[in-house]
Amino acid sequence: MSGRLLKSAEALIGQTNIATAAPRRVGTLVAHEGLMLEVEGFAQPLGSTAKVLSSAHAPVRGEVVGFRGSRSIILPFDGDVPFVAGSRVLPDGDGGLATCGAGLLGRVVDAHGHPLDGRGPITSRFSWPLAGRRANPLQRARVTRSLDMGVRSINGLLTIGQGQRVAIIAGSGVGKSVLMGQMLAGAECDVMVVGLVGERSREVSDFLETKLTPAMRARTAVVAVPADHPPLLRLRAAMRATAIAEYFRNEGKNVFLLIDSLTRVAHAQREIGLSLGEPPTMKGYPPSALGIIPRLVERAGADRVTGGSITAIYTVLADGGDTDDPVVDAARAIVDGHIVLSRSLSEQGIYPAIDVSRSLSRTMVDVVDRAHAAAAARFRQLWSLYEENRDLLLMGAYAPGNDAALDEAIARRDDMLAFLRQGASETVAFAPSRAALIKGFGA
Secondary structure (H helix, E strand, C coil): HHHHHHHHHHHHHCCCCCCCCCCCCEEEEEEEEEEEEEEEEEECCCCCEEEECCCHHHHEEEEEEEEEEEEEEEEECCCCCCCCHHHHEEEEEHHHEECCHHCCCCECCCCCCCCCCCCCCCCCEEECCCCCCCCHHHHHHCCCEEECCCHHHHHHHHHCCCCCCEEEEEECCCCCHHHHHHHHCCCCCEEEEEEEECCCCCHHHHHHHCCCHHHHHCCEEEEEECCCCCCHHHHHHHHHHHHHHHHHHHCCCCEEEEEHHHHHHHHHHHHHHCCCCCCCCCCCCHHHHHHHHHHHHCCEEEEEECCCEEEEEEEECHHHCCCCCCCHHHHHCCCCCEEEEHHHHHCCCCCCEEEECCCECCCHHCCCCCHHHHHHHHHHHHHHHHHCCCCHHHHHHCCCCCCHHHHHHHCCHHHHHHHHHHCCCCCHHHHHHHHHHHHCCCC
């Protein structure tokens, strides 16, 4: 017996490099204030993960989010667990990578990458950093190829290019979820990645059952973290979804990424930032809450080296219909186009309720031909002219014949609304969308 124990000990010692071995640092929990834990003796870098032993001696994972003097500030992934002063804090080296690969397709995972669909564990030898890999901006390819989105008004008037980043700006109850489902059904891509951040639990299951057909599920990876989860998990859900999309792009795939919503990502970072003592600015947002938006959005785009691309759609909630909200402004400034949904159109039963005059695709000029661009410009001109004079028309203050252009806009109003209207389950390809626009509004 003693001989076998001696051999086992020698084998273990033989696996250890004594020359490079370092002591394992174990921290001590000394304070718990609000969402944050203060730990002494835990010299780990910002963004690293840790395991904090709860009062029941069960390990609770968390992330180092800041420092206060010599103390590390840790935000636990589960804020409802009771902690006691003096608890041990251990380093955890598994929190900075996202499991990736084809095994994720057809699966639903949480912020940690654990499956939620009850279909067993996800095994893969591939991974990608949650924070992404900073790339040379010269490796980003130009957006030169149009992408079929299955929505006639978007294909025709707000043409999206492969590798473009687009924000859908909308208040509540104006058809945002329906439009998302149409774009997922019609998107021309190899892989789809969906990040459901801060949604109601009911909406998560509803989205999976009504927006994704079995054929779509087979090429879709979903990361879902409902609204009742801690802010750090909501933030990491968006990071994990983006990391998965980056991995597939690196494999040369054309990826369609949908993050719903970017506003709730900013809200999560606001909770974290205010807890750390950041000063609030506009509408209570600290600087880090608005800074997280470009760091997330800039990870999408086309890759010149691999030939892959990430075409990203980010939903942005305009609280109370306020399109000048700080999050809306920050998103609109960094994306390559934005689609604004109109409550007025939705109340008239016009779906998708896209406000053409306030929506824009900055790359459209590079991905469509002259006839298409001219017809879209003509449509937008007539639409804007009608909207500018809408109040006069409703009051009966305009006499027909005074303005030929306005007379045409009034006469073509029903044609424009007919072009916008599309059934929730209807898909219109790019070619018919272009043809209908040129036929109706071309030269």
